[in-house]
Amino acid sequence: MRPGVRVLGVVLLGLLLVGMGSHYDANYENHWPYPTGDALESDYETHVGEQVFVSGTVQAVDRGNETVEILVETEQGELPLTVSGVSRDVQPGGALQVYGTVRPDTHLTADNVVVVNSAGSSRTFKYAVSLIGALLVVVLFFRHWRVDRDDIGFEVK
Amino acid sequence: MMAELLTHVLVAYVLLTVGSWQIDGLTPRWVPIGMAGAAIPDLVKVGILVDERTVEALLGFPFSYGPISTIGGVVVIAAGITLCFTEDRPRVFGLLVAGGTLSLVLDGLRMYADGQASFWLYPIWWRPPTPSLYVTSDPRVTAVAVVVAAGVFLADRDASDAPSERR
Incomplete structure (x- = not known):
């Protein structure tokens, strides 16, 4: 798949997600009991x-x-x-x-x-811990994958 | 309102790492992909940074971040992330969706005051019953996840150091 095709795909999926967000919002009240x-x-x-x-x-x-x-x-x-x-x-x-x-x-x-x-502090705890989780994924990811500049995207190291 | 992201990614780490001991195709590089998938439903928290009402004003129609934390949203976001890869896309997609589904199932076990979970099966509008096992801000849930993940990490390191198999 050429990079241009993949970029187009990402844009279309983004639009689909926005459409789902709108559909969800419009129908939520009908389904919420x-x-x-x-x-x-x-x-x-x-x-x-x-x-x-x-x-x-x-x-x-x-x-x-x-x-x-x-x-x-x-x-x-x-x-x-x-x-x-x-x-x-x-x-x-x-x-x-x-x-x-x-x-x-x-x-x-x-x-x-x-x-x-x-209390409000438990929310702070949740966000702090979530940030650690996100960092963990990023670090582990880049141990095995890298950015391919020619093809634009991630490839195996 | 969800088990925080660290617990989600650690549970994915534990299951995939243990799975990699048995399944040949499941090498270490696939573990962070599944973990990233497990973080997808937590992207719903983007609402803290950009309020839904701001997005509605920009779009000009009603909008909700809700679908991000549902099966439908996970599949669409996973597909988008998959297109950012130059190789092995089917397996990337599969692991992202598996990780995201795992997190949704974990969240579906949380406490809800009326005994039914959220609409996480959207586009199916059904709230499955929840066994109400935990609340997300309970530090004990995180603590258990950290301890189990640390144990699996050590066991995995020992297994990798063993002279015989493994790439």
Whole structure:
């Protein structure tokens, strides 16, 4: 395969990926079984009583009332929600998945909560460790492969 | 929201290296290709650098990075990377897809609050049930992956030093 053909192939695959990104976004809401963050944001009260599954970042923790304030990312920005029934230990900056019921006044009662990150620091840990992983792949790769300047591409060393 | 990239590439390293002890065609040069494949679904994190809303504004239509972390996205991205190689492309493609699929399966075992994983089989819109084995920021998952990979690395080095076989 000539380099020109391969470059054209990469461009076409890139366009295909963009198309998939658009298709995914357009169809996600039809397949997601719960009201999305966007739906809650635009018309909250009509969803009261429905089951919901949202992910959000912890803003504040009220241990006395056993509630947690989370921010859910939406297309319009961020939707603040108060979640009750969170018995797990979380701190501001942490990330939660909440499966529960929509209550009036931007309030959720949680049936199940998954603490994805207990604090902002666990996210930093994840990214730092991921960076090491990426470096490891690059180093190992170039031990066995090199750039072929004539043919434009990678070849076996 | 995924097992971090290091765990993904280490699991691929372990499986491919152990596999290379048995399978003749699976030489050391193929191991980093499979590891790179295992990192493909993590490219979804490009969203940290360039927000989806920025991309939407540029394109002029709704867009999501979501497919990157799905079977469909892995196949398309793997094909693109494969075209950057001048030789042995079928095997490059196969290993990239195998690595990417491995990471998606690992992520599909994570905890989800409603017991079902993400739409990682896209273009099939189905959320497979998850056994909810771990959360991704749990350092113990990473620690286990590092220890097992180190053990395999040492065993592989000893095997390579053995006088008899191997290229």
